[in-house]
Amino acid sequence: MNILLIDPPFYRFIKYYNRYVPLGLTYLAAVLRDKGHKVLIYDADANVDKSYRMDYSDIESKYHEYLKGINNLSHTIWNELAEVLKDIKPDLVGINLFTTKVAAGFRSAQITKDVLHNVPVVIGGPHPSVKADEALRISHFVDYAIRGEGEISFSQLVDALENKKPYNNIKGLSFKQNGQVYHNPDVDFIDDLDQIPYPAKDLLINHNSYTSEDMGLIMTGRGCPFACTFCSSSGVWKKVARFRAVENVIGEIQQIQSKYGTTQFSFKDDTFTVKRERVLELCRAIKDRKLRINWECNVRVNFIDKQMLSEMKSAGCNSIKIGIESGSDLILTDIMKKGITVAQIKSAAELLNKVGIHWTGYFLMGIPTETEAEMLQTLALMREIKPDFASLSVFEPYPGTILHDMGISKGYMTNDRTLDDYYNISPKYYAMKDTHNRIDTMDENKYCLLEKHMKDSFHRYNRHLMRLFKRVRSRSSLYMKKPTILLNDLKKFLAWLS
Ligand code: B12
Numbered sequence: 001m002n003i004l005l006i007d008p009p010f011y012r013f014i015k016y017y018n019r020y021v022p023l024g025l026t027y028l029a030a031v032l033r034d035k036g037h038k039v040l041i042y043d044a045d046a047n048v049d050k051s052y053r054m055d056y057s058d059i060e061s062k063y064h065e066y067l068k069g070i071n072n073l074s075h076t077i078w079n080e081l082a083e084v085l086k087d088i089k090p091d092l093v094g095i096n097l098f099t100t101k102v103a104a105g106f107r108s109a110q111i112t113k114d115v116l117h118n119v120p121v122v123i124g125g126p127h128p129s130v131k132a133d134e135a136l137r138i139s140h141f142v143d144y145a146i147r148g149e150g151e152i153s154f155s156q157l158v159d160a161l162e163n164k165k166p167y168n169n170i171k172g173l174s175f176k177q178n179g180q181v182y183h184n185p186d187v188d189f190i191d192d193l194d195q196i197p198y199p200a201k202d203l204l205i206n207h208n209s210y211t212s213e214d215m216g217l218i219m220t221g222r223g224c225p226f227a228c229t230f231c232s233s234s235g236v237w238k239k240v241a242r243f244r245a246v247e248n249v250i251g252e253i254q255q256i257q258s259k260y261g262t263t264q265f266s267f268k269d270d271t272f273t274v275k276r277e278r279v280l281e282l283c284r285a286i287k288d289r290k291l292r293i294n295w296e297c298n299v300r301v302n303f304i305d306k307q308m309l310s311e312m313k314s315a316g317c318n319s320i321k322i323g324i325e326s327g328s329d330l331i332l333t334d335i336m337k338k339g340i341t342v343a344q345i346k347s348a349a350e351l352l353n354k355v356g357i358h359w360t361g362y363f364l365m366g367i368p369t370e371t372e373a374e375m376l377q378t379l380a381l382m383r384e385i386k387p388d389f390a391s392l393s394v395f396e397p398y399p400g401t402i403l404h405d406m407g408i409s410k411g412y413m414t415n416d417r418t419l420d421d422y423y424n425i426s427p428k429y430y431a432m433k434d435t436h437n438r439i440d441t442m443d444e445n446k447y448c449l450l451e452k453h454m455k456d457s458f459h460r461y462n463r464h465l466m467r468l469f470k471r472v473r474s475r476s477s478l479y480m481k482k483p484t485i486l487l488n489d490l491k492k493f494l495a496w497l498s
């Protein structure tokens with residue numbers, strides 16, 4: 001079959017720089033190619049303009065631009081998609097959906113049907129994994145949804161459609177029949193992740209628009225064993241953590257190095273250090289093979305120690321991202337169920353500052369029940385623990401999260417949206433019943449002032465010269481290896497300042 005996989009547009013509508021490649025689609029493409037299908041991936045968000053903005057802290061203020069793009073059917077991006085469809089003439093289209101860009105996904109499905117009429121459209125990804133029923137009910141342009149891990153279910157569906165076989169036995173598949181939506185049982189996870197071929201990044205239509213660093217996105221495992229109430233990880237991965245063999249990961253690093261000249265990698269696992277021995281083994285392998293790479297990863301406050309951090313540093317780790325979330329023990333424990341305390345955060349920060357790997361703390365505000373005092377505790381904690389970069393996000397209740405379900409049971413949120421809602425409501429309010437009731441502890445005006453205060457304070461903190469210098473220092477070995485990265489970083493820095 002001739003298959004086109006689409007990552008719908010979002011950042012391009014709001015003129016933001018998009019990082020990385022749509023990895024999930026490159027995995028599916030690799031599996032389908034191995035089965036003899038002709039596959040291409042169209043990433044509608046691939047970076048066409050390198051001067052796009054980089055400061056993601058105010059991204060929600062641009063969501064109206066996204067909605068404008070969604071509703072302007074003669075927008076260049078939609079014309080581009082139509083041209084791609086006419087050019088490739090796929091027999092089947094697959095679309096990846098994150099909740100924030102679900103409207104763009106539905107619009108892409110509509111354009112597919114406009115251009116190619118009877119071509120089946122399949123959706124998958126974090127959003128349909130938990131909202132398959134709604135998606136199939138509200139969009140006439142979507143025929144099938146794959147829930148959860150896609151490799152097995154999708155290739156079985158492609159086989160069934162190509163050979164006109166029944167599909168009511170394909171696990172993980174939801175579909176429509178005679179106006180009714182049906183859901184087959186959940187798919188079983190792939191036992192051995194090493195059996196999955198490496199992501200087919202070469203099948204991205206516009207692969208020249210990525211930097212070598214964007215190509216360095218790797219998942220060394222899948223899933224996270226924790227259940228933080230605000231997080232969507234469990235939607236696709238059901239709290240099960242699986243890991244690839246170190247040799248398998250090394251093979252992928254070497255492949256990316258030789259194909260794209262990548263020296264900076266990003267291990268995007270939800271919690272990279274959850275299995276300590278494996279991290280040490282990977283570090284040893286990187287050093288033994290003399291790969292001379294730099295890399296970053298996500299860790300948890302309670303899954304780091306001095307020896308491991310030193311090993312990571314000597315194996316090229318130059319950036320660590322860590323979820324701090326809140327400065328209030330009550331919020332961390334009772335509301336977020338994060339399983340960490342402020343005291344643990346402080347010890348972890350001390351350790352990170354000593355070891356000297358550049359680290360980013362991720363903070364969250366606007367969590368249900370959070371008071372002004374608790375928000376200010378978060379700000380005070382950030383200043384006290386001194387991350388090299390402090391990233392502040394505003395809580396958005398994604399479907400499938402525990403807080404989303406709690407919000408529904410308390411009557412603050414809705415589980416029902418129409419297609420028109422998705423086309424007209426800002427993604428940050430998809431789940432909110434009353435968009436003027438952002439949080440249950442204060443009125444809208446007060447909340448907006450606090451949000452502005454917090455964001456401004458974080459922004460001022462990050463602009464400090466010493467912190468900018470630390471960032472440059474953490475990437476200095478990279479600049480020596482590849483001076484073009486310095487140039488790219490300068491461009492991104494100017495875009496971030498703007
Ligand atoms: C890399 C990444 C990014 C990259 C995206 C790169 C890209 N173009 O895809 C960047 C940094 C840009 C990003 C941004 C954001 N991200 Co992000 N991101 C991730 C991360 C860490 C890894 C994604 C990945 O590659 N996973 C590995 C692959 C194998 O899994 P997968 O993508 O889910 O794909 C599998 C299945 O879902 C399925 N599948 C996927 N697509 C399709 C399509 C079809 C047709 C089929 C059949 C199957 C299928 O099959 C795949 C293989 O098994 C995930 C966390 C995670 N663990 O997945 C968060 C995650 C996807 N991000 C998330 C969020 C919230 C965001 C942001 C909103 C953050 C923010 N506040 O700005 C933005 C949104 C961006 C936007 N609007 O476009 C949430 C999504 C929640 C949701 N309900 O949508 C996740 C799950 C994190 C989390 N735990 O909450 N992100």
Ligand code: SF4
Pocket residue numbers: 224225226227228231232233270271300323
């Ligand atoms: S926030 Fe991090 S630790 Fe918590 S469930 Fe999500 S990925 Fe796991």
